[in-house]
């Protein structure tokens with residue numbers, strides 16, 4: 001890692017480096033008392049079978065068209081297991097710095113442990129350290145970046161991967177059914193070797209929550225993202241009609257959001273929502289995002305059945321979307337705009 005980790009900066013308690021500060025933040029826009037979001041709650045058990053509850057499917061369609069996200073409950077992953085995932089995440093970041101450096105991201109690489117990647121001069125940096133790992137397909141795992149400490153880290157991540165994959169399949173099938181499409185429409189387009197990437201995020205306490213962001217505003221480049229939030233510390237916010245909303249914590253729930261590639265596949269019916277993470281002066285926050293992304297050699301386009309005279313096609317075909325994603329992200333631009341017709 002070139003620069004110091006955010007964790008080290010946080011522990012030093014010195015003046016914040018200038019490149020973490022938003023010059024136009026105007027004091028206080030990030031930690032203003034924003035409204036709490038009335039984020040829809042979807043019962044996954046009710047959308048699992050082909051004979052799913054019509055009502056719950058309609059709720060899903062409406063949640064993803066309005067907000068682009070929901071809290072998943074009753075998803076089949078034990079509460080105690082989610083706690084274990086949070087625990088190993090915290091334990092990893094709590095290791096002494098020299099132990100974590102073993103997993104450091106290489107220059108020009110994406111996987112591994114590090115802080116915000118610098119792709120632009122004058123970029124405002126995110127107040128976060130992260131560990132980024134491809135978890136599926138299995139033969140794509142680069143185990144040299146997988147922590148061996150805490151001892152159970154790898155096994156828990158492996159199990160969490162399998163559970164998340166089951167959930168993603170259920171959700172994608174239900175999304176298709178909610179639009180009266182064949183249930184495999186979206187999954188088939190993603191391909192058999194779709195990628196699942198785990199991003200563990202640590203947001204250390206920050207002396208200037210008024211002028212820094214844990215994560216700058218962005219929409220995910222994935223098709224779908226499953227997020228495990230910190231159990232106690234809030235920070236995630238979604239944007240809707242120019243207003244930011246705080247996401248409430250439900251410890252046993254997982255936050256699911258549409259990514260740009262599912263917005264494209266659904267011809268814009270499902271929205272890939274803008275979101276950001278604010279920092280906290282006193283407490284650190286962790287989260288784990290699982291990004292489900294079509295294989296990079298797949299052409300992604302609007303699926304059959306979602307284009308007609310009233311709804312013309314909105315997006316071009318895209319391929320290897322994530323390869324240009326970061327350049328846009330760091331400029332504060334939306335990569336999906338490059339795909340708009």
Ligand SMILES: O=C(O)CCC(=O)C(=O)O
Pocket residue numbers: 199201215220227229235236275277286287288289
């Ligand atoms: O930490 C969070 O709550 C959100 C993380 C996120 O949006 C991401 O990793 O893309």
Ligand SMILES: [Fe+2]
Pocket residue numbers: 218219220275289
């Ligand atoms: Fe995100």
